[in-house]
Amino acid sequence: MSDAAISANITWADHADAVAVAAHLAAAIERQGARLLAVPGGSTPVAIFDKLSTMDLPWSELSLILTDDRIVAKDHEASNFGKLTKAFADSDAKLIDLTEGMTPPRADLVWVGMGADGHIASLFPTMKAPVQGDEASPLVVRTVPDPLPPEAPFERLSLNMAALIDTNAIIIVVRGADKKTILEQAIKEEHDLPIAKLIKAASCPITIFWSES
Template sequence: MTAAASVTWADPGDLAAVAARIAAEVARPGKKRIAIAGGSTPGKVLQLLAAQNLDWSGVRIVPTDDRQVPPDHPASNLGALRRAFAGTAAEILPLADGDRPARFDLVWLGMGEDGHIASLFPRMCAEPCKRRRVIAVTPIPLPLEAPFARLTLNRKALTAAEAVILVVTGRAKRTVIEHALGGADSYPVSDILRGPGPPVTIYWSE
């Protein structure tokens, strides 16, 4: 039987610490595959990374999820990543429905106050997965700030990694994580924190 993921809280858990963790991953020898969450927090961390002289060659990056909009749409996670890494040698790859991406070196997740990760929501309409690891989903209800159907890495894809970092801010999200760690199963993040998978490091800040 596969053991549950080991979970640790980073100290410090601020965005500078997240940037240091990503920089250490990029600096490792060899090629790397990294999945990066959408939202505003990654953009802030990537700004910190831009100030460092990192060699991004050999680094392949995919979004953990994306809205089904063109890359030049303001809601596109792919477009945001391409803009953030413009001028670097990083290769930014889109998600495609039905893909089976190779194992990741690092998966960077965010989380909503409802406990959703990537675009795996507590309530959603999802097409049958079969053997696919990139799936089409529609949140129920659609978020007003981003009313779009999504593509997302599923749980198997997110946990096919050497390590996972969960980056969250605010007291409300910390409470959700504590409930999930305490045994609550209604949150998608519970599958990452308590299910079988790679080690998870939580970066939390106010």
């Protein structure tokens, strides 16, 4: 895909706070009939989850699946599934747990964050993971960041790149000037970090929600 084609595929949102992201997700559900959302883990999504969970949406028809999770007990403080369960406890949404090697249903919308190293979901620039890309590759893989981050020293489960881009729409939610630089470089194909691979491979519209903090 050329730089021009990549740029044409991308929209930078005017507002990127939790209310704006939640409103975008709700509009996608109402306008496009999105019924399965793939959502990220970590701390950034929690405020957005809190806003989204209060909205009047067809929750009984909605399913949520994580893009990735740490391989820990569900009641562990590092469990993304635990955070998701807590955030949507009062809704009728179906929550789909990741298991290694599973074939998850196709998401209508995929929401990813991005680390300072350009990683998305739990696909890291340097990691131990099965070979991906052929038809036999599982869509949910076990990954081990290399080196393991001291703040979260756990093996992970992650949707692979094929699963992340097989969707109708992608949103990227990031904070900080350094991450904006990485994103801009990814769009220009100035590096091949995971975020750049996602942007280059995706054929669906991508909306970027970036803010300074």
